[in-house]
Amino acid sequence: MADKIKDAKIVFVVGGPGSGKGTQCEKIVAKYGYTHLSSGDLLRAEVASGSERGKQLQAIMQKGELVPLDTVLDMIKDAMIAKADVSKGYLIDGYPREVKQGEEFEKKIGAPALLLYVDAKAETMVQRLMKRGETSGRADDNEETIKKRLDLYYKATEPVIAYYEKRGIVRKVSGNTD
Numbered sequence: 001m002a003d004k005i006k007d008a009k010i011v012f013v014v015g016g017p018g019s020g021k022g023t024q025c026e027k028i029v030a031k032y033g034y035t036h037l038s039s040g041d042l043l044r045a046e047v048a049s050g051s052e053r054g055k056q057l058q059a060i061m062q063k064g065e066l067v068p069l070d071t072v073l074d075m076i077k078d079a080m081i082a083k084a085d086v087s088k089g090y091l092i093d094g095y096p097r098e099v100k101q102g103e104e105f106e107k108k109i110g111a112p113a114l115l116l117y118v119d120a121k122a123e124t125m126v127q128r129l130m131k132r133g134e135t136s137g138r139a140d141d142n143e144e145t146i147k148k149r150l151d152l153y154y155k156a157t158e159p160v161i162a163y164y165e166k167r168g169i170v171r172k173v174s175g176n177t178d
């Protein structure tokens, strides 16, 4: 099964919460027809299914913490395999959140061709998430959780960018659409 995605073109999309990863991915999908897989969306779909696992995930996400690595990696892998026959390449949005996630992905699936770093100021990200929280219904779009997500981003995810920068595959894009 996993053979189907062995030689897939993979692009990691990394940026802070509210940086605009999803928006940048939509543009790339429109232009290049890649398959967009958002780790957060996959996790929220599991929550919405009402499963026992979904309940555990919801509790973690509500606190602004990272869900277990194996859970999110398995979900991404399954979603990739499901699209293997029609996919020209994959945009993996919201993964890796920490260097270890990148290492495990490469062991189990393959190496990324590129890491797209969606850059935005902390102030902009917080403003956007607070605004989104008015209508998103997301349990993690509130002031307290946003602060935790941002702290975790700087602590755990920024090192991911440095890690792939050493390999020369990082491309920085602005998360500001205007």
Ligand SMILES: Nc1ncnc2c1ncn2[C@H]1C[C@H](O)[C@@H](COP(=O)(O)OP(=O)(O)O)O1
Residues within 6 Å of the ligand: 016, 017, 018, 021, 039, 040, 041, 043, 061, 064, 065, 066, 067, 068, 069, 072, 093, 094, 095, 096, 097, 101, 140, 149
């Ligand atoms: N790769 C990953 N590893 C662990 N937890 C993850 C994850 N991707 C998402 N999550 C969990 C923790 C996040 O705070 C939450 C929401 O993720 P998200 O939708 O990608 O948020 P955002 O796009 O606002 O950064 O889901």
Ligand SMILES: [Mg+2]
Residues within 6 Å of the ligand: 021, 022, 038, 040, 094
């Ligand atoms: Mg997102």
